[in-house]
Structures are given as C-alpha cells and as structure tokens.
Amino acid sequence: MIYETAILFESGSYKDCDKIITVTAPLETRIERVIQRDKTTRQDVFKRINMQWTDEQRQAKSDFVIENINPEITKSEVNKILKILKIQ
Numbered sequence: 001m002i003y004e005t006a007i008l009f010e011s012g013s014y015k016d017c018d019k020i021i022t023v024t025a026p027l028e029t030r031i032e033r034v035i036q037r038d039k040t041t042r043q044d045v046f047k048r049i050n051m052q053w054t055d056e057q058r059q060a061k062s063d064f065v066i067e068n069i070n071p072e073i074t075k076s077e078v079n080k081i082l083k084i085l086k087i088q
Helices: 028-036 042-051 055-060 071-085
Strands: 021-024 065-069
Touching: 021 055, 028 042, 065 071
Parallel strands: 021 065
Antiparallel strands: none
C-alpha cells in the first residue's frame, strides 16, 4: 500500500511504514505551488511549513528522496524506486 500525506512524520504514522519516500522541492517552488493550488497567501503557506518537520528531518528518516523540480526527472526517479521496491 502506498500512503501519501503531508504530515506523515508529524502524526507519527511513519512508524507504521516499511519504506518512506520523501518528495521535496526548493522552498520557493513549494510556496508558489501551494499558493496556486490552494488559492492561499504566502503567510498561510509559511504557517503550514513552520508546523511541519524540516526537509533535513524528513530526509533523515526516509529511505528515498525525490527532488520534484523537473517532471521528467521526477518520473524517472519514481520509476527507479518502483523497480527497487519491485512495484510495477
């Protein structure tokens, strides 16, 4: 089963996972994506970010890390991980 959540670590749910894939992007990219997706303000996005674990904290507990900047590279990274996990 694949479980997607923005607060996997904050909720403690990561303890129930066999493998963890963290997807990250540069801060400014993430902010702009959330503003566009949620039609919200920068201030509200920062409030959310400040309540979450840092990238460094998440990466330290992750088995795989994908940097989501370029869609083609991201897709390639996902496929590599799926092959490693033998999920296809």
